[in-house]
Amino acid sequence: MSALGKVYLLVSLGLVVLGLLWAVMTLRDNNAWVPITLWIPVWTETGLWQSRHYEVSASALLAGWLTTLGLMAIYAIRAPFRIRAAAVAQRRLRGLEREVLELRTLPLRQAEEDDMLAAEARLDVGQQRVMQEHYAVAVPVMAAAAAGAGTGTGAAPGAVAGRGAA
Numbered sequence: 680m681s682a683l684g685k686v687y688l689l690v691s692l693g694l695v696v697l698g699l700l701w702a703v704m705t706l707r708d709n710n711a712w713v714p715i716t717l718w719i720p721v722w723t724e725t726g727l728w729q730s731r732h733y734e735v736s737a738s739a740l741l742a743g744w745l746t747t748l749g750l751m752a753i754y755a756i757r758a759p760f761r762i763r764a765a766a767v768a769q770r771r772l773r774g775l776e777r778e779v780l781e782l783r784t785l786p787l788r789q790a791e792e793d794d795m796l797a798a799e800a801r802l803d804v805g806q807q808r809v810m811q812e813h814y815a816v817a818v819p820v821m822a823a824a825a826a827g828a829g830t831g832t833g834a835a836p837g838a839v840a841g842r843g844a845a
Contacts, residue, residue, distance in 0.1 A: 684760065691756040702745045709737040
């Protein structure tokens, strides 16, 4: 929590405590009964509204209003912190959504890059031969061996001249 938030919270809670002390002192001093008139919707011959008269303790009436004001004050004090928490949560959610979108498009980008690299290298994957260099070296050795067999030495292909086949 920032320093400004702490100051705001301390001042607000201080005012709530002072208001609570004032309410307790006021309620203790007011022990009178006050008349209350309520207009209640009732269907009668005289009209739709009918008045009802009640006697209520001034302390109870004031306690109800103070409770309402106290709840409103608590919600007003909490409002900036809840707004900030919602903004932080929304920022985190947007960051996660960006990350998920990036991860979802990663295989598509890799496939596009693979296609571009293959086009640059001019690779034909289907016609590629395995071990081409082995075949290129083996052909002259086989030709030399075949030439030695035609001389009638009787040596096996690949055998060294001067030594017999054992």
